[in-house]
Amino acid sequence: METKKIDTNINEAIEILKSDGLVAFPTETVYGLGANALSETAVKRVFAVKGRPSDNPLIVHVADFEQVKQYVTNFHPLTEKLVDMYWPGPLTLILEPKAGIFPSVVSAGLKTISFRMPNNTKTLALLREANLPLVGPSANTSGRPSPTSAEHVYHDLNGKIEGILDDGSTSIGVESTVLDISDPTKPPMILRPGAITKEQLETDLGIKIALDSYLIKENDTPKSPGMKYKHYSPETNVLMVREEDWHRAVTYAKERQLKVGVMAGPSVAEKVRADTAAVFMYQDDSVEAATRGLFAGLRALDEPLLDLDLILVATFPEEKLGVAYMNRLKKAAAQQYFD
Structure with a gap:
């Protein structure tokens, strides 16, 4: 398979995605490995290509909050405030979706799904015009340092995926903050820290935010990506x-x-x-x-x-x-x- 770098032709990327193909896309954090989140076949390919453990859930990328409303009904009281403040941007929200929409492989069998609206012009255009929610784990070999350029993606996944939507280097460099608001009766909890900090959330929301610092061992099932004890590791010590x-x-x-x-x-x-x-x-x-x-x-x-x-x-x-x-x-x- 030839992995093609796509600079401007969004339609080419859309056709690949609608055919259950895989296209890496840029965000402000790291490059994501895009696949149709509603297609079990496409999502399973993501796990296979990355060598990703099947117990590691994926984040669903959307074009706007209206799209999320199609998939979730029981929202946390702070959801819209968080969306208004931080979307598009490096904040992922864990919510409980309606049953039967996403294949169970997306959530690794959990009852919750993570959603994010990335802050990248090319990728937002892709999401809008494709009219599909896209899973988007980091576009690299699982467990290795995440990719912050199209070249990093090409290094890891050349010949394994159909395309890479190239938009240069990312501006933040680490993955999004993951905030668990899946239970409307409980306060939000950060499961993975990112550029939107605990201090910023507490100031903006006027409440205390918990930070889950528990390190997931190999046999545990994480509720969010990036919670493993060892991750992002090069071959060199x-x-x-x-x-x-x-x-x-x-x-x-x-x-x-x-x-x-x-x-x-x-x-x-x-x-x-x-x-x-x-x-x-x-x-x-x-x-x-x-x-x-x-x-x-x-x-x-x-x-x-x-x-x-x-x-x-x-x-x-x-x-x-x-x-x-x-x-x-x-x-x-x-x-x-x-x-």
């Missing part, structure tokens, strides 16, 4: 490095003649460059730049030609966007710090 530990970490690697790659902002990267085999430098020292560059950096330093023994990655305080960054980094590093 990853260690997290706190700001005060960089000198010791680099010295440790030199003494043991390890080929080490470093991911950090300029203030760290420039200091350690001469003592390491490769450096992926974030655009600046901010957590926003680190979040945009995290998955791209993990992929770049995992290239076989570099043949690294270890990737050392800078940590950030776990507050605001730093919660989402550290959530992904901890899973990429299997929770391991340099110590």
Whole structure:
């Protein structure tokens, strides 16, 4: 199968999707692997192509909230307020849908479905003109760093899917915040942190928001994507490095003649460059730049030609966007710090 990069011809992508084909699409977070969410055949192909465990539910992408109203009746009192504030955008809402609409494979057998309206002009046009809800898990091999460019998708899925709708690099770099509002009688709970932070939700809604920090083990069934203990992982081992530990970490690697790659902002990267085999430098020292560059950096330093023994990655305080960054980094590093 030839995987075609599609720049502007939305109709070509629509025809593929209506024929149970797969098209990767851009969002503001990461690239998603699109398939008709109403077709069991198409959705099963997504699991097969990604090598995704069948107990990992998928997010359904929609063109607007009116579409969601076709699938859900018992809404949480805060639903429309959340939609008005954050859609289109990086917020996924877990709701309980009407029975018999979506194949059970979409929800991994759960009674709930996750919905999102992505903030990307090309993908919103695709969703509107196709008039189909699309599942859209990250368009990569399951468990590996998520794709933030069409090139990343092509690297993982070339020859396995029909098309990639190319819109350059994504602007946020980590997946959406997942908010569980499936029970109208309970307060919202964040199951996966993202760019819309706990602090932002609490300020905007005027209520306390819970954050589920439980790490799902391999035999557990997650209620949301991205809840596994280890995820987003390159082949090369990853260690997290706190700001005060960089000198010791680099010295440790030199003494043991390890080929080490470093991911950090300029203030760290420039200091350690001469003592390491490769450096992926974030655009600046901010957590926003680190979040945009995290998955791209993990992929770049995992290239076989570099043949690294270890990737050392800078940590950030776990507050605001730093919660989402550290959530992904901890899973990429299997929770391991340099110590």
